[in-house]
Structures are given as structure tokens and as C-alpha cells.
Amino acid sequence: MKDLPALITPDRWIVQLFSARSAAEGGTVRRKSADVDRLIGRDRFFYEVRRRGFRVVENSGQFIVFCNR
Template sequence: MTQLPDVISPEKWIVHLFSAKSVAEGGTVRRKVADVERLIGRDRFLHEVRRRGFRVVENAGQFIIFCNREPVYVLN
């Protein structure tokens, strides 16, 4: 993954995130909750995830984004 500058606009961050190879392949990406909230805010992030039809879960300070429209099951 390429290094981002310390200051990046929310729009550029979103483009960078959703242009990742894993996204294009329908995989998963992970981002720190603190980084998301600092850079673009939780509401904007969730809007962008929903707009693409993806799913996201939060655990241990991380967002895990499932970059496809398949159901997500939590198995215990």
C-alpha cells in the first residue's frame, strides 16, 4: 500500500481507499477507527460504504470492510 501524506482531503482519502486492489477483487480492507474518524468522520465513512453496497464491521478499534454485496455472518 502506498504511504499517504499527513494531510489529505476526505475526497482523496475515499478515492484512495476504494481504489485498492482488494476492493476491486471483492475482498476486504481494514482501517483504524481513529484514523477514519480523524480524516473523514464516521458518518461520511459509513455513507460511502453503504453507497457502494458493501458491509462493514467494527472490532477492537478497526473497521473491516467487506467489498462485495454478499451476506456477512458472525460465527461463534
């Protein structure tokens, strides 16, 4: 994963997450649930996942997003 800037906006974080090669190819992406809570909040995260028609599971402190419909 690329180094994040010292200050990242929620919008920028979402763009970076869903523009990852794995997401674009219909694979999976994962992020620490603590990072989601700290950077954008779970409500926004779940909204963005649902808006794209993807599914997400949480396991062992990680969110795994399945980037296919």
C-alpha cells in the first residue's frame, strides 16, 4: 500500500480504495477496521460499498470488500 499523506480526506480515501487495481478487476480489497473508523467512519464506508453493489465482511479487525456484483 502506498504511504498516505499526513492528512487525507474521507473522499480521497474512498477514491484510493476503490481505484486499487484489485477493486477495478473485480477482486477484493481489505482495510483495517480501526483505519475505517478513524478516517471515514463505518456508516460512510458501508454506504460507499453498497452504492457500488459490493459486499463486505469483517474478520479479525479487517474489512474485506468483494468488488464484484
